[in-house]
Amino acid sequence: MCDDWLGIVFPHLEKVLVEWVRVEGGVVRVKARTRDSALQCPDCGVPSCRVHSWYQRRLADAAVGGRPVVIDLSVRRLFCDVADCARRTFAEQVEGLTIPYGRRTVGLLGIVQAIALALAGRAGARLAAVLHIAVGRVTLLNVLMALPDPCSRSPRVVGVDDFATRRGRRYGTVLVDIESHEVLDLLPGREKEPVAVWLARHPGIEVICRDRAGAYAEAARAGAPGALQVADRWHLWDNLATAIERTVIANRPCLLAPEPSAPSARRLAAAPPSTLNPDTGMEKWLVTRTRERHQAVQRLLARGWTISAIGRELGLARHTAERYAHCENLDGLIDRSLRTTRLDDYKPYLIRRWNEGCTDAARLFREIQAQGYPGSTPQAVRRYLRPLRTGLGSIRSPAPVLKPQQVTNWIMWNPQHLRADEQRQLGEVLARCPELSAARGHVHAFAQMVCNLGGDSLPTWTDAVHADDLPALHAFADGLQHDHQAVVAGLTLPWSSGPVEGHVNRIKMLKRQMYGRAGFALLRKRVLLA
Known part of the structure; x- marks a missing residue:
């Protein structure tokens, strides 16, 4: 019964003789020794059973029942009786239990290696402590770095x-x-x-x-x-998206809805611009800061300063200074600096209801809350409507302000994935701008090449692009021509x-x-x- 129990709890000790198992100070101690059998010399391979001496090895093992396990193992040192062999004595190793100079069993070493691979140093040490494994973060890193690299191979x-x-x-x-x-x-x-x-x-x-x-x-x-x-096809598509965004920015006036031409008997006031603070009526500090930083960076850049020097002078990170230096459109940079709010999607509805005569902020708050507005108090609605109460007459309902990135996404996305309101707004923009309409046609043609692996149609596509007045797409098409063979392979092969x-x-x-x-x-x- 005892031997069966040991075989279940310590299956890796089947090749040694277990003398006793005790719990001492919260640690499970196992006393064992190797069997009296002949072993092969690691150099010449000739078996030997002549004992030179015995010595003790103390091995840490995986915990059992929440207690650490230590194995006190008596092993032999044997003679090699082959005269031509350079090794005179050799130490005994137990397969599946010990390794040369190791202080952990093979099983525990595998656990430590797995922890080191998954979590590395400090995090691995914390997990090891939970598993009752005494190992520090530096030891885990040393174990990890000692692992051999995978075998090198030549792929296709x-x-x-x-x-x-x-x-x-x-x-x-x-x-x-x-x-x-x-x-x-x-x-x-x-x-x-x-x-x-x-x-x-x-x-x-x-x-x-x-x-x-x-x-x-x-x-x-x-x-x-x-x-x-x-x-790679994804990088080609990403490069095309960058060219389309530049095209949209170049045609930014087309994103604004046209002013109503019908005369109005009442004075119409524009809705509060997103760049103004609704409480003070002054320009938002983020907008002012962005404008001032852009002017300062451009001024120093004109003097011949480097990007790094500009960043140090103005206290900006190098990437921030580089973004201001390479800015082609200040309005777009200001738009990105503005922080969006949860009320943005409901502002057109609030303006329309205001024009219909509903000026009760609490009532308007309940209406947009029924539509999914996540706010819990009407304070944001009151704050947005406050500048409107100081104006005269009604306020025309403005079309949502479209950002270049938003229009770019609509052009690049599959039309079947656009919502009805997105399709309507995109259709209005394309109707006002023939350049963007032509760009969208080129995007759809390129998407067909990407999805159908039709790289043979690339020359026809580039010719069609050059036929339109789209400078950003011309630069993209020229770049494809410079890497023509790789681009055609990417649009033709499945890799x-x-x-x-x-x-x-x-x-x-x-x-x-x-x-x-x-x-x-x-x-x-x-x-x-x-």
Whole structure:
């Protein structure tokens, strides 16, 4: 009965002789020794049973019943009697229980390695404490870094993309086997040379999926000149969306609804602009700050200052200073600085009801609350209507203010996914702007190529784009011509960088889990093995 119980609780001790099991000070102690059997010399492989000496090993094991387990194991040191063998003695190892110089059993070591891979240092140490495993964060990191890298292999289809270890400053490159969706390697930096060297060391690559970055294109030509380069379709679509947004910004006046031409017997007042504070009637401080920062950055830029110097002078982050320096449309920058509220979607309804004669804020609040407004008090409604009470006559109901990004999304989305009101507003914008109407037609034609893998139609599409007066789309089409072979392959072959983008998201999760304090070597180890 006792032997059966030991076999159930400690199955990994079946190859040793257990002398006793006790609980001492909250720790389960197991006393055991190895069996008297011949063992092979690790060098020459000749069995030996002549004992040189005995010694004690103390091994930590996985907890049982919420108590740590310690195994006091007596093992032998044996002679090797082969005269030609360089080893005179060797220590005994128990398969499935011990490893050379190890202070943990094989089973506990596997648990510690799994914790280190999943949680790394501090978080792993906290979980280990819950599991009654005495291990510190530094030990977990050492165990993780001691794990061997996966075996190197030469894939047939490779995907390459960059990821940020510190956004705007340090980057890395991830290479993924597109067929098996496994990470092949992580390289520091996103320059041409490391990628080209890695590709040259892995012959047999036939297809390379990449984004539109020129460094990766040059690396593919240098490291794997015989491989076919494939431009990722998602990046092509994203580049098209950027060109469409620039086109919408260039035609921003078309987003405004036309003024009513019918004369009115009453004085009409415009609804309060979103840039003004409804309490004071003055410009919002965020708008003023954005305008002043833009003027200051442009003034210093005209003097020849660098982006970094401008940021230090004005106390701005480098990305913020760069955004103001490269701003092509100040109104769009101001729109992005304004904070949206939960009342924005209900403002057109409030204006319409005000014109109908309903000026009771409490009643209007109950009406929009029935429509789904999440507010619990009418204070926001009163605050919005306060400037209207000081005006004379009724207020015309303005059309919702459309933002370039919103119109861009409507143009890029599948028409079947638009709501009825979105289709109506987009139709009104396209009716006022033939340029945006033509751009939408080009977007739909490009979407057909992407969905149907019709890369053969690319020359016809670029010719049609150049036939219209759309400078932003002309630049996009010219960029496609410069990378023509890879773009046609991306629009024709089924390969894409989708698995790579998935691993980039996983890398971001692992990086943030370590709070950005881990080095590249640790991040690489976790990505390759986790």
